[in-house]
Amino acid sequence: MRLSLLQKFILLQSFSQGGKLERILFRRFYNKCQDPAKEKYQENIITKSLEHLIDRELMIGYGKRTPHKWFVTQVSLTKKGGRISQNLLKERQEKLPLK
Numbered sequence: 001m002r003l004s005l006l007q008k009f010i011l012l013q014s015f016s017q018g019g020k021l022e023r024i025l026f027r028r029f030y031n032k033c034q035d036p037a038k039e040k041y042q043e044n045i046i047t048k049s050l051e052h053l054i055d056r057e058l059m060i061g062y063g064k065r066t067p068h069k070w071f072v073t074q075v076s077l078t079k080k081g082g083r084i085s086q087n088l089l090k091e092r093q094e095k096l097p098l099k
Helices: 005-017 023-032 039-055 079-091
Strands: 059-065 070-077
Touching: 005 023, 005 039, 005 059, 005 070, 005 079, 023 039, 023 070, 039 059, 039 070, 070 079
Parallel strands: none
Antiparallel strands: 059 070
16 A cells, blocks of 8 residues: 555554544644645645545544535544554664765
8 A cells, every 4th residue: 555655654643642633733744844835735735645544444533524524633543554554663764864
């Protein structure tokens, strides 16, 4: 299963902290990026990544429902998501400071 860097970050953060997490914590991903997305697009990108993880049954989303849309405010890992997070931790490699 292919995962984006943001999705890997979300899974690893959820695995390390456990329980329900607020989506605001995932904004830290953009603090680490060298070339982050524009601030007005960041929230939309995080929302789509969370929805894809929920569709793949790796996370459970908690939030509010309107007649047209879901608003995900908190997320937690499923057992399947926990296993994939453990595999990501094993595969994790450090990047060399090459230019």
